[in-house]
Amino acid sequence: MYKAFFGLTESPFSISPNPKYLYMSERHTEALTHLNYGLREGGGFVLLTGEVGTGKTTVSRSLRQQLPENTDLALVLNPTLTERELLAATCDEFGVSYPAQAGLKELGDALRAYLIANHASGRRSLLLIDEAQHLSAEVLEQLRLLTNLETDDAKLLQVVLIGQPELQALLRQPLLRQLAQRITARYHLLPLSREDVDAYVRFRLQVAGCVQPIFTAAAIRALHRLSGGIPRLINLIAERALLGAFAANAHRIDDKLVVKAAYDALGVEDRGTSGWGMLAYTFCGLLMLVAGWFGWQHWGWFPSPKITRIEVPVTLPPDAKVMKRFETALAQASYQDEAMLTLFRIWGFEPSLDEANCDNASRVGLLCQQGTGKLEELQALDHPAVVRLFDENASEFYADLLRLDDKSADLLIDGETWTVTRAWLEQAWGDEYTLLWRLPKSGSRSITPRSGKADVQWLENALSRAFKERPRKISKFDSQLADKLKRFQQAEGLKPDGVAGTQTLIRLNARSREPMPRLDRPAEVAVQDEDETAVERSAS
Template sequence: MYKAFYGLSDNPFSIAPNPHYLFLSDRHREALAHLTYGLGETGGFVLLTGEVGTGKTTVSRCLLGQLPDNTDTAFILNPSLTELELLATLCDELKISYGDNPTLKQLIDHLSRFLLANHSKGRNTVLIIDEAQHLRPEVLEQLRLLTNLETDTKKLLQVILIGQPELQLLLKRQELRQLAQRITARYHLLPLNEDEIGLYVLHRLQVAGRFEPLFTGKAIKVLQKYSGGIPRLINLLCERALMAGYAQSRVPIDHHMVRQAAAEVLGEIEPTQHKYLWSTVTTIVLLMAFGVSYWLLTDKPVNAATSLVSQPKLEPSGANPQELSTTAAAHEVAHPINLSSIEPQQALVASPNQRLLNDAINQSRNIDTAFAGLFSVWGKVPYKGLTACQSAVEQELACYQQQGNWMSLTRLNYPAVVYLVDDHQLDFYGAVIAIDGEQLLMQLGEQQLWIDKAWFNQHFSGTFEILWQAPNLPMMDISQKSSPGQLQWLENALAHVSNRNARRVNQFDVPLENDLKAFQSQHGLKADGIAGNQTLVRLNLYLSQQGPRLTDNGASR
């Protein structure tokens, strides 16, 4: 339903254990390595445990895809069976024929003959039991007896037990101590941490065909809070959040959508509004108390204007002072105020500059206000009734969204709408219109303010959007099969970005491929050595000479 809207070729957050979507975190790599090691040993049992939804079944299916061709496998998904039923199911999985109403001895004899014949053919036999915590102790003991069939060097049947943490407790029972001693490898799969969640979400989106970030940094934090790092819950929450974003025609997926998804999927609603309301009331009461005390203890009011430090205005190229208003020249913009000396977490004694900043933040809760400021830098205005990006298209511009940090913003060197978060974790938006060293000129509401790097990094959520003039020519992928002209263009573009001299190339050689992969990795793209659409867009952003920039002399790339 929403795949075309997000540029996806598949549903990236299906809870089906699809090995193509397997995200190999460090934990998953270790789990897969332990299973592989256990199967390579001479022992009979390998153990994999983990909480519900941590990816145990997906890891096991990935293992199946890596087994050598000379391996016969039996996969039992429902182990709530008797001894007779389990052995009959094992025979069915291995395609072993047995008569009607077989006895336990007959099934064991059939299995023994099959295992010996398989070994003589140079074939291995592996039994994988999922949800093994449901196995009865007597069934586990029967499995142990079955693995007694062995040669001088190896067991003829290898068993992988996959289950929840209760399986570990089951195997500690006194009557199962012999089986526990035969486990040659065991691993407990833990949930993902916050960094891994971000990589996990990005990985699944890339497998489904989208290489641009879709979830904000705050959205990932909320995902971690409500999912606990459980991949299955992450998938459910992301799926519901994508549906909400599609219904609202909104990109990116922010923390509000994820929180709402958690309320719908898990039935958990955090009383954030009450928390923020109480915080606001407390702040107001303290400020009033300070104000009254200050009035009683001083005999002369302070003129707020006397403490504001005016700075010469740094005007981006192509803009005039009136055009830098968020209402597109509807109001006169004051001189930028230098707030670089303000501590963001300063005590509740609000200086005039701090009060000015707070007022500007409160006027910047609507992203359309920030986009109006960005349009004005380009000498344009957004159209009423259209979204910002629709207005851009109507005026031969394009929107481009990216996630990154201060370095990403300065490297790209375009004026941008930035997604910000205040001290109460509430969203607001600003338009960055110039950068000078470690300071940037930001438009918040009707006010232009000089902000330092530390304040920006503390409040920046990691998402920003720019306007740019995209080339009219079609962007064709550049790879090993491309023409010499395309390869030379790619070499020239990469050299320009790296501030080096271009080489003359007529083939897709190793240095060109390495430079391309380095550029892709540096910019969060899939480093596949093919200059596809996303890579070409990013290169053309650097090559474009159209429109304003944050600095006159360009940014370091």
């Protein structure tokens, strides 16, 4: 109806899947990279989650197209199955024959024989399950047992689980902790940003034959606000907006047309432009920031859990009751996303579990630094961090490192803070960490001789504070500043390249006087119960 009016050859916002309309945003590309990495590593499980309509199917389709030629794929799209039904469906997908009345053991044996033979012939076996949030715990455990078959460097069966956020909650059940520990890569797909929405709309219009921008900038902002950045909702609203514009004989779509289209298509009313609504939103945001800053100033840390001490023994044996609680806490701490949520809280922010990740750090003025290295390297950065550790059984768990000195450390594990010896931490150390840090006020991620006056002055001030010198008033990156920067980098064990990059800026932040979480700040010790006094524990 409206296609000729806008010079389109077909409907650009149809919700029917069409490969030529496949738009891979930066987030979709990153999700695909994570999944491919997990499969290359040879692990048992790879996980992709996201809200309805965020594009999980898009990523899944791209993943299938990129699979190596020696990969055999079993695709399960309806996972509301029993254990037997899932095994039978997997056998059907792989072309494995089995008796009509085969039970769990017969199906499992037939599938295992196939996997062994497939691997021997140089082929890989991949099972991809969509809508995996509908799987029962028993079925997931059956999948874990299937992935027990392995060689020295790879699993004979790899499983990709794709589902809504409820799948994450399902995998947090204690019954499934062994499966959760086998997930080698996981990614939560967030909705599109406003810039992505603009690019998405332009892309689909161009594919449909329209090279002129139809949606105004205000319309794109309204479309992002009303759809929440979810591609499926963008399509529904944009389709209705095109119809509305055609009916109004308007060749350009403004925000008013988008607002009306959203109400017609979804019944969504636009409250985002209300003055009182925006005022309330801004007030809440400022209140959160003030609360976080006040927490740093007066309590040191945002969370205030109990402290339990675990120290190197002298003569007393360890307290069995407290040790049992400690081991239970470790078993419950196998999820990195929960530790990341706590790290955001330490900085004074309260995102949802799905939002507490590196992608969203910039939204609250922070940057995310992920790295590998020794404990001493993380101590030099002097920022709280999510750290990967291993218990005495070599099982992986995640904790928030709150404080660290030469003798002990405070770890937040499963909602409770434990003081452990440095020797114990070094033995459990898993070489990986993730920390949050704050950029200079200008937002620059590096300061070089080409940087502006504000950045150069910030660097001069920060370096002078680090060396306890009086800062100069400067307007350009002169030789004296370059020498001071190289001197600081040498003192920090960094390459003295004269460029203030990420590692240099993190260290300068840590040595500033601004209120922010630091590793050298002692954690506040709460009053303990009589049976929770300091206990002694061997680091061996």
